[in-house]
Amino acid sequence: MKLLHTCLAVLLIVLCTGPVAVAQTTTMDYSYYDGTTDLAQTGSGKKETYDVAIHINQPALTGTTIKGVIISIPHTTAVSNLKVWLSKELTLQSIDGKKQNVPDICTQPADTALAFSSTYIPLDQPYTITEGGVYVGYTFTINAVGTDQNAANPLIVCESQNEGGFMIHSTKKYLKWVDQSDVANLAMKVRIDGVAANSASVSLPATIYTITGQTATTNVTVANYGANGVQSFDIDYTVNGTPLTQHCDLPAGQQLPGEFGKSTQVAVSLPAIGADGTYPATISISKVNGQPNSSTAAPTAFKVDARAFIPTHRPVVEEFTGTWCGNCPRGYVAMKAMKRLHPDRFVRLAYHCNDSMMVMTQEQFPLSVTGYPIASIERHGTTDPYFGSDSKGAHPLYIEREWLAYANQYVPVDVAVEAKLSADGKEVTAQAGITSTRAMSNAGYKVEFVLVGNGMSGTGNGWVQENYYNNATADIFPEPEFAPFLGTTDKVAGLDYDDVVLATTRTLGTDVALPNALEAYKPCQAAATFELDAIVTPDKLNPVKFNKTKLDVVALLINVATNKVVNAGIATVDATDYRTAVDQLTTTGAQPKQPTIYYDLSGRRAGAAAKGVLITNTGRKVVR
Template identity: 25%
Template structure:
């Protein structure tokens, strides 16, 4: 019985040892990454150079990737003729050079063809932009020689303000003549063409227009009227326009505008024809603080029943897209009863003022336009840096106007998306200069 017991223990022990040995199988790599350990081990690497054909003095950047697709450049060693080299590496002579990458036990080589850089005889300087705000913009340069070789990093850039960086910035506004200089092997200078840059200062205030879509029948409309009046009192650069869709003061183009600008209910107030105003002054701040490329001036007069107006648009900086101009004729002081749903609301400024409010005074009421309601095109030549577009208009006073002494003009520039970019307002007969 004792012998059988010992044989049984030996069998069990033999099984345990065999199982333990199988659990630690060896793939022959000696790194413990094979079998049931980690992922598959890399078996090869590939080194590439960018560019594969270079000029003397031009840096080549090497990349090493293993057969698993992993970038192992940082853990690889690069050698040239047995000597370790940096990455990127600059070749100083012309020949075919073999660079070898080593990563652990894996190696691979690449041949870089290096040619002697020809001495240039001409340089061409170009820039990504010629006009920009001096205090927030810059101009980036590219220089190529007569062989088509990029010399951007091998030249010096100079203007009236001195040596420039690339991209170039300027401490003050002005017109700058920039050229590039390349030092030739004999020590002489090769100079490029001159590029003229306009580093521009802003001279115009940004103003914001709010078009209030309203009607005497609209019981909620007095709320927006109050909010708009408060906003104008807080900042005179907010310019209101009331677009009436009612029988008393109907603006002829109200329905067209409602469709174009997504006005689906009343009251609706649109900031610069795009954003619906939430009646909070803070929403207007970003619009007021956005610098615009242009400003406007208005001059007008009345002779009999004919209004003559001149509107100028001056561009500090070239327009980035097609622009159009719109000019409204507005009237203040129109008295019509106004439906008022806030008569019983003690938190409203219209509390207990009646429903309707008898003798409600409507201001900034759009009567007609001197232009197309969506704008007349401003020629591209007139919207260049430093240019001024001048538009002259004559208009017969509409029969709906009640008091010509209460008329005012609002002129504004819009972009291709119909967004108003900058606005100006002047009373009829007032000469409102750029500001």
């Protein structure tokens, strides 16, 4: 399914300014569109009939009544036969030789003008939701496509990805019911009556990490389940048996409308904990808008983990690329953009194949590579270095979202790195300090050191980047780093390449195994040495061109059992001694030698072979 992004200006205004909080205190809208995520159009591009639906299966809504729907179809003269329907099951029956949707609760015709304007469509027979939930959907036919993009892509979706948020069947492309909720959700609303006036829930990660002896704050998610929305709430929580309360008045821009499941994040204060350890805690909402919370959900249990410090998680992205690869500019761009966006935490390793920066064969890569460009985050499988797992290509730099998901995960071990270039410029020595925040009796870690080059450039075909994006535009690829590739040529010269892998202890056979027993807060040391003259092409015939004063060393902490990267550290190689040595050669040893001039005792210039007593221009007396 192709997602066609569009500004959808009119539709967005209608959806955002529609009846999100109604006058009746028991009526609210259920939707997977929160009014802020991007909207897009999608469809098969064919002349066919669509059946689409969302699944409502919230226990809190059992016993409430569906009164109507708000659906959105972009305006087109090619649409007809619009119907809205409800069904307990999604069922297809063969009618006139075609499989057609057969709802088991109700079906009614609807005015397409209401769908074009995202206007409320009431049900002729309101329906009470029973246990197990209900599918709410609509059906319409596209009679022609041609150049009409609204007819080719008549479904309005949002980038949310909630289970049950997008079910689809069609007469030509989707010949059975397909769940597309992992791609997007339908931007439709279901109006429900009989809900509680003031109801909300709170959720947070299973474990909150804090620094021992310090007060802290953590973000919790507050979700609305009441018709009045949420303007204020009171939280009750306990930490290690100590009861606490907190009142919160949401600012105007953060208040939740009367729509089911709409949420916001707020900061909750946590008390200081005096000693390392993991402590039980609970949290719940006691009041909503000053009234008792109608939700009967039990308090949410979580844990507070207090340690002397919280390690910094730096997920490594390993990219596999080559200048001959016309799609590889998107990896080049993504990695530079990620370093700009996350300069203190982003770690990248670029493995080049079949170009002037190649130092190892494809068989020596840490992962199996089947195409270029390709990447991996902490060696958890492979993904695209720009689009990530977004195979539809609907989201620029989607790799950032996936990297952040790793970066936001807690790791118990910190990695610190130092590296130095020798005065003669022949070797780089590196040290890593691995510090665990808790004692481990069977850690099972090793350290792989990787030497990388930055600002690498050169002349010749091996440095010229093939470019398949010369006809692409900035509205599709908006990162400023894409500028050298858009509207240019199919071969781009003069680029600087960063984070290029030059050597690794993995291929040298010198990875460092750490002790199984790690003491809390006691750094465990690992070291490595790289001989720079040994950095040559895989055939060992030619040296690889790099700048000795623009090197980094990356230390990868690896779980030996899984071969996955746990954390990483990076350091710029200190080239101070080498630069000083070069400066000394420049100022002393490199001085041009003055020619010796000979004079006789009368002061006349003489040749070096002249007989007698001679005086040189340095004042030295010579007798020949």
